Amino acid sequence: MKFKVFLSVLFSTLILFSNMSLSASPNTLVFSAIPDQDETRLKQRFGDIAKYLEKQLGVPVKYVPVKSYAAVVTAFRNNQIQLAWFGGLSGVQARLKVPGSQAIAQGVEDPKFHTYIIANHSTGLKASDEFPKGVAGKTFTFGSKGSTSGRLMPQYYIEKNMGDKVDNVFKRVGFSGNHSKTIALVQSGAYEVGAVNFKVWEKEVEEGKVDTSKVSLIWKTPAYPDYQWTIRGDVDKEFGEGFSNKVKAALIGLKDPDLLGRFPRSGFIEAKNSDFDPILETAKSIGIID
Amino acid sequence: MIQLQSESASYHGVKTLHDIDLLVSKGEKLALVGQSGSGKSTLIKLIYEHYPVNTALVPQDYGLVNNLSVYHNVYIGRLEQHTTFYNLVNLIRPKSEQVEIVRAILVGLQLEDYLFRPVGRLSGGQKQRVAVARSLFQQGHLLLADEPVSSVDEQQSRVVLKQMLNGFSTIVLALHDIQLALAFCDRIIGLENGRIVLDSPADELTEKDLLSLY
Amino acid sequence: MISVYKHSPAWNVSWLFVFLAGFSLFFADIEVISLEPWEELKRLFMGLLAPDWSNLSEIGEAFLQTLAFAILGVAGGSVIGFLLAQIFHWRWIQVSCAFIRAIHELFWALIFLQIFGLHPLTGLLAIGLPYAATFAKVYAEILEEGDRSALQAVSLDASRISTFFYARLPDLWEHFKTYTSYRLECGLRSSAILGFVGLPTLGYTLSSAFMEGHYSVVWALLLLFYLLIATIRYWVRPALLPVYIIAAPFIVANDSTISFDNVQRFFTEDIIPAPIMRGESLSESWQWLSDLLIHQALPGIANTVVLTQIALVASGILTLVFFPLISTHFFKPAGRTIGHVLLVILRTTPEYILAYILLQLWGPSMLPAIVALALHNGAIIGHLIGRYSLEIKLRADASRGLNRYFYELLPRLYGQFLAFLFYRWEIIMRESAILGILGIATLGFYIDSSIQELHFDKAMILIFITALLNVLVDALSRYLRAKLRLKTNVDCRATNDYCTARE
Incomplete structure (x- = not known):
């Protein structure tokens, strides 16, 4: 009797695993951010940003909390997130791992961090x-x-x-x-x-x-460039032509002081990959990046 | 010395001793005889429960510690007479003064070769003699021994019993060997179904008288 | 004839280990770094007075996830382990399983995080894979030692499979059940801990709450966790298991996708040593490797071994202190109840969480790790030895107190004690390595650093070294157990003990 239970459990498990499809609805933009402060409030901090972006972009936007800097980079690389609020170093690492990805916006304070x-x-x-x-x-x-x-x-x-x-x-x-x-x-x-x-x-x-x-x-310390929003290069293909520009505009257009306070930044300005070359050089000199 | 009045005892809920009246005076050597299950062991336990002070015990299952040496197993007989610290040091490094006393006892029991051997590596008969050695080392006014020579041969039984008689003035032995009981004890108690059915000086009895109990 | 007292081999080996641990202490960093450790401890216990249940939905979610991952991981692991047990006599299966077991769930999670990211498969495999390897070994041992008499009665032409199901399994079912349900408890602990590296289980919420010093939330989580484990026999029922297993995938499911490209990339790029990827010369590659070995592997190994040896002996000492607490030979029922509660709490709390808590209080030296490992393992072995002590029947005139402890109980239990301790040796080493993630400079520290710097090639080499170290210690432990003739038998009741000691 117990044995039958065991077998039925065995098979139902196998069937369930094979059926377990977990793909997101294809047109959800998923983003994350490095867990740089107060981890208990990450969801609070970024949940509202997701709502803002959703309104601006017209596609579903979802925030996923992640435990470590490296995990954000990995998720970005694995295309489990398409957009991320990176630190200087994690952004450089992410863009090295995902050719074609672009730094699109940074905080007003970030060029001189x-x-x-x-x-x-x-x-x-x-x-x-x-x-x-x-x-x-x-x-x-x-x-x-x-x-x-x-x-x-x-x-x-x-x-x-x-x-x-x-x-x-x-x-x-x-x-x-x-x-x-x-x-x-x-x-x-x-x-x-x-x-x-x-x-x-x-x-x-x-x-x-x-x-x-x-x-x-x-x-x-002397000033250096730091945080930035980075987006994958293939989002235009996935979400439509000009999508990354739309995201960029939405971010730069973010003026709500409450939302900006979550980062905390006074506003967002344009960014490009080369802005962060000094970080790359420093990381190389310390040996974090080969 | 021992005075039991209409005592009974139960074992696992079954009454194994009934209306025991027993008076043992100082210096008596008493043998309990009877079939297995007649209540000998229970009576030994009962006496121990009533008179635990200054009493040496040789239980049927020895209760030895296999991983300790013969010396230490014998030494356990005197744990209460020393400080815990002394006992601990002795556990790690046997005290020579104690070793000498124990060695002398072991010589008497033909065990001196095994002084520092773990008890776990001894034969059944050797273990039994270690249990006896502990009681001899412990000393006291009274020795209670439950079948102390059941696992040793005839010749050694006599050696062991002699040592016990020398070591203690008052003795209560459970013995199934009638010959030995008659030879070494001066009073015989016969047990049957948990009752005392015979109580007589040894020299008034013959083997034949006792056989009826079996 | 022999008149010089000689100590037993077990005694000599024990002292060898004590000396090794004492020697290791010279190299161990055991400073209390916090300036006000007691202040922090006081705050922690103030949190116990008023556990914060306000965020019940988040706490509930964390528990559901913890449960679901544990159930799926253990279920999957037991099925695969069961199948592997049938072919466990194949040498390469044994070796692979030993190797997989030697890598801690957290390291597996860190690896799978790179391959599958936040997909639930990460958590399932992190638990399922090492558990399958362990199940395979223990199931095989149960099959090996189980009663074969029933087998001989079956006619020869019955097929192998039906023979197995009719003749062997019914007899051994109890053993399998005991062990598997015990592993579910372990699975809950493993699942909880996976949160520390980012899975949405208890550890995630717990570490976040700890990070911010929200001790009342910490206690809410811990108390609920104790409750969950303490009531395990009430909610784990054969009839309910299918329900759990069917529900669990829906709980762990999230929107993440897995792509084959990532899997492929992991194996063909990420873990290939950088100099090979860059096509560097042999001498450059050697330079890279020796740098890794000298600056990371060696100090990591040294610290892991130092921590392991100290923690092992400390666990042993605590065991000897703990077991009388639950033994009828020493305490009355009231005293034993306190002892039981203490030991249950200590062995239910995963050592990783215990270490994490102490680390927050005292700062990242080896001290919190030693204390956590010793408390947890001491409680586990103490519980087992305490139970064994109940089987000892003492003479009516047996001594009391310390005399009883040292002359009657300890010599009788010492072999069992050493056997369990040696079983735990490998486990303590695995934990020592993993505690590096918390900031102590054992192998886990260097592995975590490599992963944080996205150097998976280095991380894999370090994990490989960690696994080798574990396999080595396991072999050494087996050698010593054989040499000292320490045995733990696998009868039905003992299976549980044996398992508890093993994992």
């Missing part, structure tokens, strides 16, 4: 224009391993200024996972020094989420 080096007050480090060499021997946390402002650029500038690998400069190097967590960890003293996306820092300070008596900004 910065990383802030922040320190716990117990270190006694103060804000300066010069690179604070006193960070040597402290514990240090990056954000995500695949982050531009949280990892690539700070690592580049630290190694350039200290003349040594980060592993040798600091007593301990960690990866917090995202920018909000970096701030929290440096504030709690779990790490003495950290590198954080300047927009996230400013937003969280403004919202009163940061205890500035415990953690403060000590140095700001």
Whole structure:
């Protein structure tokens, strides 16, 4: 008896698996974004963007939350998402993996993006224009391993200024996972020094989420290009001629301050692939991209 | 020494001992005889339950620890007489003063060759003698032994029983071997179906008297 | 004749392991990094006082996904494992299964994420594949050791298949059932953990909530998870299983598509070592490989081994502390109840989640990993040894307390204890590697870094090395168990214990 149950289960499983077709309705634009801050609110942050795009583009638009930077790149490459809000590095990686894909828009602030080096007050480090060499021997946390402002650029500038690998400069190097967590960890003293996306820092300070008596900004990297919207080259074929231009126009035309605050940016402007060449060069020099 | 008055005992819900009246004085060597199932083991247990202090026990199933050496199994008889720390050290590095005492006991039981051998690697008869050795090492006012020579040969049985008689003044033995009971004990208790059916000095009995119990 | 006391081989081997672990401690990074670890711990437990159920739809969704992935993964794994068990005597099947088993579900998930992206197949295969390999082995062992007498009574011309179904299976059904339902519990844990790398299961919600310090949500999730596992025997019923299996695909289904191009690209481009793809010379390729080996594989292996050895001995020590808690030889019923609750919580919480929690509190050194592995494994083996201790009947005059522990119980249970510990050795090593994803510099750290940098070629080589290391430890463990004559028998009740210890 039990045995029959077992067999029936076996066969129904096989049948179900073979029938399990999971293809999306072909004309849904799926997009995602790197999980750079407050992961519990990703859906909230980007759900409304999907609605906005849907209205502008006239096709169904869906946001899927993704756990890591690399997973966004992979999904983009696998055509499971066609549009993504990438960081500088992940965008460069994605466009290398998907020939024909285009950076179409970036935040007003993105051409001149910065990383802030922040320190716990117990270190006694103060804000300066010069690179604070006193960070040597402290514990240090990056954000995500695949982050531009949280990892690539700070690592580049630290190694350039200290003349040594980060592993040798600091007593301990960690990866917090995202920018909000970096701030929290440096504030709690779990790490003495950290590198954080300047927009996230400013937003969280403004919202009163940061205890500035415990953690403060000590140095700001030179400007570099960072976040951008990148779209796959084959969307025109899939959604109709001129679709990527339509998406570009929709993004640049996004003026709702509430929606822009989700990024957080004051607006979007045009972008092109070559804007991010400096990132590519930096990634190559650090060895993240061969 | 031992005083039981109309005691009964149950085993797995079945009454195995009925109305036991037993008085044992100091210095008596007592043998319990009777068929298996007549209640000998239960009576031994019963006595132990009433008089656990200063009593050495040789249960039928020995209760030895196979992974410990003969020495340690014997030493267990005196765990309560030492501090836990002393016992622990002795477990890791046998104390020479204790080893000597144990060795002397083992010599008497023809076991000295196996002093540090794990009990798990001994034969049944050897294990039985280890259980006896523990009781001899433990000492006390009273020895309760349940078939302590059932697995050893005739000659060794006599050696073992002699050691036990030397070691303890008061003894209660469960024995199915009538000859040995008559030879080594001075009082015989016969059990049948959980009742005492015979209680007599050994020198007033012959083997034939006891055979009726079987 | 012999008058020098000699310790048993088991004793000597134990000390060898203790010394190895002590030696490893010199190389281990076991600092508490957080400045206020207790403050954070206090906040965590304040969350327990007021679990936050407000986001019930999200929590419910996470649980449905966790359940569905577990059920499908285990169902698929058991069917394939069952078929493989029939041909398990083929050497290459054994070797492949050992290899597949040696790779942790999370690593499989990271691999399949590259191939199938967010498609549910990623989660199904990540659980199903290693589970199939494990099922194949254990089912084969059950078939091997099961009673063959019924077989001999069947006439010779009955076909092989009907012989099997009529003569063998009915006898062994109980064994299969026990083991398979036990694996479902493991599957739930695995499924929950897959969320940490992006599947929509419990781990996803849990890690997000943790990231933001929403401890009341964390507790809501954990409590529900304990409840789910504790009630497993009530909701896993043979009659209900088909319902679950039919419902599950609809729960895990999403809009993602899989394209054959991606699969092909993964095998023909992504995992081909970069110097070969670029057509570089042999010396350049060697340079690339030796860089990888020296800067990533070697430190990764060293840290993985260091963590494993320390965690193994720490698990052993905790086992010895834990098992009396549930043993009738030491505690009265009230005390034992507390012991049971403690052990159930510790062994239900996946070590990955335990490590994650401690890591959040103390910072990413090896310390949280050691503590998490020791607590989880100590609780599992402690539970088993505690149960074995119930079968020991002590003499009426047996000593009490510590004397009883050291002279009566421990010597009797030690062989069993070592056998279980050696079974867990390979599992502890697999977990040690995987905990690297959380930031401890074991192999998992380097594998995760390679994947985050989209260097799948490097990641595959590192995963391969991790698997080899596991196979090696498994072989070593088998050698030691044979050498010390440590056996765990596979009778029906023991099957469960054996499985619990194995996986």
